[in-house]
Amino acid sequence: MNKIFPSAAAALQGVVADGQLMAVGGFGLCGIPEALIAALRDTGVKNLTVISNNAGVDGFGLGQLLETRQIKKMISSYVGENKEFERQYLAGELELEFTPQGTLAEKLRAGGAGIPAFFTRTGVGTMVAEGKEIREFDGHSYVMEHALNPEVALVKAWKADKSGNLVFRRTARNFNPACAMAGKTTIVEVEQLVETGDIDPDAIHLPGIYVHRIVVNANPEKRIEKRTITEKKGA
Template identity: 70%
Template sequence: MRKIFPDARSALDGLTFDGMTVMSGGFGLCGIPENLIAALRDSGVKGLTVISNNAGVDGFGLGQLLETRQIKKMISSYVGENKEFERQYLAGELELEFNPQGTLAERIRAGGAGIPAFFTATGVGTLVAEGKEVRTFGEREYVMETGLVADLSIVKAWKADEAGNLIYRKTARNFNPMMATAGKVCVVEVEEIVPVGTLDPDHVHTPGIYVDRLIQGSFEKRIEQRTVRARADA
């Protein structure tokens, strides 16, 4: 099966629907699938539950989907510098499920591994544990957290071969590898696609078995726009 699609819009064709759950890789603006996020915005899909460390910044990344009111709920660990994220939450316009960052990462990893729930000491005795089962193991209390899965995972990697084997670059790895395993469908954007056999198997971070669709993203124009916007804000 050929996995390579010509652009982000065609790669998402037939995969989006109102009320769906989407995992979006990245940490801050590092390693975000920016072309796929823009295509998701342009699709007009609504009522999204988005699982991501944060929601980009105002006007960029997932921040675009907040501005268009396409996100109903965020499952994340960080509001960051996104003023619209904060405003919508405080105004009661956006549902928010906060997770300690390590717990969020483990919930995603567990979902991809088929683990329905696990226990962690993080958050015991705080708001994080409210309404959740707490058990004692040894002499310490642990709160039960559930694994996370999504209808769609959108992921950013550095390089891929035509079979979808992925390599991430430095800190852009972040949440992307575990999200690639936890979506019912995984769509990936990369900076370079090479022939099968080019990548050293020992360097592959995500095997192609997890990747359903693949695009080579265009980044130069978006970087230029972001620079212009930053200069204007300054």
């Protein structure tokens, strides 16, 4: 099975559609699949529900999709660095399901592991637990959280072989593995592509069984660095 696609746009063809539940890896601007996000913007799909720790920043990463109003709902744990995200939410233009960060990661991991739901003490006694089942274990109350199974997952990795075995680099190994596991169709953007067998099996962070499509986007950090420098200069 050939998993390699010539471009981000080609990798999205036949997979993305209006109204989907979609997971996007990354944390802030660390480990985001920027080429795939830009290609998703260009498809014009709308009414998306997006699972992501946050939504990038204004005009970059998922912030682009907020500006084009392609996202109707975010399932995330953090808003703070995206003014448009905050504005749309406070204005009632964007639905938001706030989820504690660890719970969000576990909901994705559970989805990838085939676990439909789990119990956690996080959120008990707060609005997070409203409308959810509460059970007691060993004298403590736990809230039941359902797993997340996005139709599509967009993921960023550092290196892949042609079978889709992945290596993540440093803190980019954040939500990306969990998103990749949970997605029914997982599309991965990588900086390096090597032959199958070139990655030491002990160095593989995520096996290729979770990966369906791969696109190469070399040196994305240079664009992020350039953007950051421009912002600091006030341009």
